[in-house]
Amino acid sequence: MNPHxxxxxxxxxxxxxxxxxxxxxxxxxxxxxxxxVERVISIRRQYAAGVRITNLAExxxxxxxxxxxxxxxxxxxxxxxx
Numbered sequence: 001m002n003p004h005x006x007x008x009x010x011x012x013x014x015x016x017x018x019x020x021x022x023x024x025x026x027x028x029x030x031x032x033x034x035x036x037v038e039r040v041i042s043i044r045r046q047y048a049a050g051v052r053i054t055n056l057a058e059x060x061x062x063x064x065x066x067x068x069x070x071x072x073x074x075x076x077x078x079x080x081x082x
Contacts, residue, residue: 034062040076047071 009017035043043056053071057064069075 035060035066035070035076037079040070040079043067043070 039060043060046056047053047067053064053067056067060067066075
């Protein structure tokens with residue numbers, strides 16, 4: 001480890017640095033993720049076309065809260081398309 005690469009900061013500074021450098025565990029990088037980028041995009045497109053959240057939750061075998069958070073970009077917010 002090179003000590004010149006270290007700097008003093010708070011945990012919030014560390015999180016912001018991690019995010020800025022793209023080192024976070026978002027989307028499919030998250031080991032607990034059950035959905036893929038393609039499925040999230042499909043959920044958003046179908047919702048925009050008028051498919052109900054209840055039907056999407058059944059189709060993708062996940063909870064309505066999960067679908068609601070996806071379509072309102074509370075989760076998977078890093079995806080810019082769809």
